[in-house]
Amino acid sequence: MSQSTEIAPMAAGSPDRLTGFKTFWHYFSVNRGAVIGLVVFILLVLAALFAPLLAPYAPDVQDKTAFLRPPAWQAGGSSQYILGTDPVGRDMLSRLLYGARFSLLIGAVVVTLALVGGITLGLLAGYFRGWVDVAIMRIMDLILAFPSLLLALVLVTILGPGLFNAMLAISLVLQPHFARLVRAAVMAEKSREYVVAAKVAGAGHLRLMLKTILPNCLAPLIVQGTLSFSNAILEAAALGFLGLGAQPPTPEWGTMLASAREFILRAWWVVTFPGLAILITVLAINLIGDGLRDALDPKLRRS
Amino acid sequence: MLRYLLNKIALLIPTLVGITICAFAFVRLLPGDPILAMAGEHGVTPARYEELKEQFGYNLPVWEQYARYVGEVATGDFGVSISSKRPVLQEFKTLFPATLELSFFAMIFAMVIGIPAGIFAAVKRGSWFDQSLMGTALVGYSMPIFWWGLLLIIFFSGYLGWTPVSGRMGLQFFLKPITGFMTIDSILYGKWDALRSALSHLVLPAIVLGTIPLAVIARQTRSAMLEVLGEDYVRTARAKGLSAARVIGAHALRNALIPVVTTIGLQVGTLLAGAILTETIFAWPGIGKWMVDSIFKRDYVVVQSGLLLIALIVMAVNLIVDVLYAVINPRIRAA
Numbered sequence: 001m002s003q004s005t006e007i008a009p010m011a012a013g014s015p016d017r018l019t020g021f022k023t024f025w026h027y028f029s030v031n032r033g034a035v036i037g038l039v040v041f042i043l044l045v046l047a048a049l050f051a052p053l054l055a056p057y058a059p060d061v062q063d064k065t066a067f068l069r070p071p072a073w074q075a076g077g078s079s080q081y082i083l084g085t086d087p088v089g090r091d092m093l094s095r096l097l098y099g100a101r102f103s104l105l106i107g108a109v110v111v112t113l114a115l116v117g118g119i120t121l122g123l124l125a126g127y128f129r130g131w132v133d134v135a136i137m138r139i140m141d142l143i144l145a146f147p148s149l150l151l152a153l154v155l156v157t158i159l160g161p162g163l164f165n166a167m168l169a170i171s172l173v174l175q176p177h178f179a180r181l182v183r184a185a186v187m188a189e190k191s192r193e194y195v196v197a198a199k200v201a202g203a204g205h206l207r208l209m210l211k212t213i214l215p216n217c218l219a220p221l222i223v224q225g226t227l228s229f230s231n232a233i234l235e236a237a238a239l240g241f242l243g244l245g246a247q248p249p250t251p252e253w254g255t256m257l258a259s260a261r262e263f264i265l266r267a268w269w270v271v272t273f274p275g276l277a278i279l280i281t282v283l284a285i286n287l288i289g290d291g292l293r294d295a296l297d298p299k300l301r302r303s
Numbered sequence: 304m305l306r307y308l309l310n311k312i313a314l315l316i317p318t319l320v321g322i323t324i325c326a327f328a329f330v331r332l333l334p335g336d337p338i339l340a341m342a343g344e345h346g347v348t349p350a351r352y353e354e355l356k357e358q359f360g361y362n363l364p365v366w367e368q369y370a371r372y373v374g375e376v377a378t379g380d381f382g383v384s385i386s387s388k389r390p391v392l393q394e395f396k397t398l399f400p401a402t403l404e405l406s407f408f409a410m411i412f413a414m415v416i417g418i419p420a421g422i423f424a425a426v427k428r429g430s431w432f433d434q435s436l437m438g439t440a441l442v443g444y445s446m447p448i449f450w451w452g453l454l455l456i457i458f459f460s461g462y463l464g465w466t467p468v469s470g471r472m473g474l475q476f477f478l479k480p481i482t483g484f485m486t487i488d489s490i491l492y493g494k495w496d497a498l499r500s501a502l503s504h505l506v507l508p509a510i511v512l513g514t515i516p517l518a519v520i521a522r523q524t525r526s527a528m529l530e531v532l533g534e535d536y537v538r539t540a541r542a543k544g545l546s547a548a549r550v551i552g553a554h555a556l557r558n559a560l561i562p563v564v565t566t567i568g569l570q571v572g573t574l575l576a577g578a579i580l581t582e583t584i585f586a587w588p589g590i591g592k593w594m595v596d597s598i599f600k601r602d603y604v605v606v607q608s609g610l611l612l613i614a615l616i617v618m619a620v621n622l623i624v625d626v627l628y629a630v631i632n633p634r635i636r637a638a
Contacts (some may be wrong), residue, residue: 033438041331124613142321147576150594154610157598188495196537234447240596241449257450264470266455267459272457275450290441 014031018053020036023102034291040284055094056082059251063089067265086260090281092269093284095251096277102252103233103281106167110232111225113171117228118178119221123209137183138177152235163246166239173235174228181224196200197296226289230282237278253278304629305581310334311625322618327372330603331598334484336362372588381608386600391608399470400483402589406574406583409507409513410567418519418563420572423522425559426551427531436521452511452584459507466503474499508585512577514571523566527559534558561632568624 029035041303047054069085070077077084083092125136143151155169156162190213197213232302239245240254248259253274260270338355339347347355360368375381381391425434460468467473471485476497478488486505489497523535531537531554540554578591586592597605 014416033441061545138317138321141318144323145318145618146325146610147323147579147617149579150577150610150613153594153598154329154606157603158334160327160334231443232319234445237447237451241447241580242583243599252445254449257453261453263585264457268457269451271450275447275454278447278450279442279445280449283442286441 011018013248013267016120021186024295028291031294033287033293033295037284037287037291041288042250044100044284045104047097051097051101053132055091057094059090059095059098060249061090061094061125063091065089068263068270069186070267071269073285076121084213084267086256087263087267093274096253096273098251099256099274099277100255100281102163102250103237103278104168105164106236107232107285109167110171110174110236113168113228114175114178114228114232115221115225116173117171119182119214121175122179122182123214126183127190127209127213131188140179143173143176148172149235149238151255152239153242153244156239161244162249163236163240166236166245167232170232170239174231174240176226176229178221180208180219182214182217183218184215189213189216204278205208223289224284224298226292230285230289232281233278233285295296307585307629308626311622320620321614322611322614323373323376324369325614326376327369329607329610333603337542345624349467376611378567381612383508384597384602384605386597386602386605391605394593394605395609395612397480397483398588398590398593399589400480402575402582404486404590405505405508405512405589406571406578408509408512409574409577410516410570412509412513413520413570414567417520418465418524418560420618421423421521421563422528422551422559423558424521425525425528425539426547428529433525440518440521443514444522445517446514446518448511448514449580449584451514452507452581455507455511456584466507471501471504471588472497473504474498504585508581508587510580511584512574514619515573515577516567519570520563520566520572524559524563527562531559548552561628564631565624565628568620568627571620575613575617 039284063085066081066085068087069081069089071078071084072082074084080094081091083096086095087090104285121136121140134137146154152166152169152173155172156165159165159168186209194210196210202208202213216302236245237252237254237257240252241258247254248255256274258276260267264271265288312526338352338361340357349635356362360371363371381395383389384391384394387394421435424430424436456468459466472478476489476494478485478492478494478497481488481491485501486498489495489501537550537555540550547555576592578589580591580596581587582589583590585594590613594606594609594613597603597609
């Protein structure tokens with residue numbers, strides 16, 4: 001894909017696109033881990049979409065006769081609650097299924113916000129250079145000077161705890177990575193002949209930035225976007241775990257872990273399953289990310 | 304070299320100013336009245352309110368307030384904690400060694416396993432060891448460490464009963480801090496049972512905090528090593544008939560470790576962020592737990608100064624890494 005784009009920017013719907021995708025899929029599917037990651041991810045998306053159909057119970061329904069019921073295969077468990085119940089008698093499986101909605105939503109919203117912010121700032125900085133560049137990049141450096149979780153914590157303290165504010169805070173923290181990437185790519189592309197040609201042909205600043213240059217910076221952005229997706233899920237779960245993200249009784253996995261903490265030595269399942277769900281989701285996305293990098297990076301591909 | 308160093312420091316000045324602005328702005332961005340916010344949940348009498356307003360200079364123009372704040376910070380005045388009534392800097396000094404000790408052992412754990420594993424994986428590229436190591440590293444990299452910590456507690460503290468659940472040392476030991484590092488202090492006092500206690504408290508949190516750096520270091524060492532193993536001078540060394548151990552140890556490793564050193568340095572931010580979670584889980588009395596506790600106690604003076612101090616530490620460490628990198632890699636200095 002990126003080899004053909006060195007000659008001409010790829011226009012939407014060009015005949016190149018299908019062959020581009022085929023090449024991409026060819027390299028992506030070589031990576032067994034990436035394919036496994038993709039399958040798991042698709043299953044997670046399906047679980048999130050059809051949670052109301054799949055879950056045996058509503059996520060907030062309490063069974064007062066079944067507090068901390070162990071999973072079905074353990075003594076004391078029953079097939080009524082396959083993965084057991086939590087300290088207030090809610091079905092673990094149902095809550096986990098609904099929790100997938102939150103994690104995927106968090107990933108999608110955070111990456112979208114960070115992408116839009118990062119692309120805008122990176123384009124402006126790389127295209128105009130000068131004081132615009134200096135001002136934007138110094139602010140990005142500043143954001144990166146703080147450990148990400150600490151900055152997110154402080155931002156949530158200012159904005160107030162909650163899922164939406166946590167997502168805002170995390171996207172702000174992750175956004176400099178995109179800005180740096182776009183800036184570097186724009187600077188590399190800007191002096192290329194096709195850009196000069198477009199400029200001579202009379203393209204304005206906006207057209208040059210968005211239609212001529214941006215499509216050629218997509219590959220690294222896609223990879224970074226995937227990594228940020230998993231980072232966002234981890235950080236949101238961490239904030240939830242610390243009590244500053246999604247608030248109970250939201251079945252967000254990190255929040256579930258926080259309220260399960262005091263039972264760790266009595267009921268292993270209330271701690272194990274939500275964390276396992278986070279790990280599997282993040283791992284699947286990181287596997288996809290590795291595969292995307294291999295498939296989209298022409299330097300690695302040739303070797 | 305000196306020019307390189309001065310140049311690097313000059314580049315940090317805008318960031319330094321930015322960090323102070325962030326810390327300064329933090330208290331003022333909090334919802335509600337900053338003085339009431341700083342006074343905590345107990346509130347203040349109207350007379351005390353005016354007094355505090357005067358004391359913190361809220362009646363001055365913003366830029367004057369900022370100048371005042373920078374002046375205070377520059378002279379080492381980081382304010383007084385609302386909840387403990389002790390100077391923030393003093394609290395920081397007593398808690399920071401705990402975080403440093405934990406981070407140090409976490410990093411040792413990560414390096415001692417990560418570097419040899421990465422080297423071995425690169426040398427045996429494509430082998431089952433390589434594949435399983437890279438798989439494990441990706442799992443480690445994807446790990447929600449707060450959950451990992453809880454799992455280790457369930458298994459080692461709950462099920463096996465080998466390690467304590469939380470804290471830094473058994474309560475029966477009280478050592479007047481010399482260095483603030485429990486392990487070093489107990490050696491200095493010659494109290495071996497205290498050392499044992501300190502180490503048994505340290506092992507789980509260090510593993511938890513070291514997990515992500517371990518994964519990153521193993522991956523980075525492997526790829527750096529792979530790159531170096533393809534170089535001409537390594538082929539020459541092999542062609543000369545040197546043993547595999549000598550080629551890897553003397554020729555390849557030295558150059559492969561250059562990017563690894565940078566990676567290790569860049570993990571400091573990760574460590575400090577991880578310390579927030581690890582210390583919270585294990586009730587480890589360091590600055591990570593201090594920050595979280597202060598947020599919940601609404602002790603915003605501590606949050607403000609902690610934010611500033613932690614950012615300064617990260618900045619200083621990054622500078623040291625840059626300089627070290629230039630020392631071991633002369634090509635950087637020229638650029």
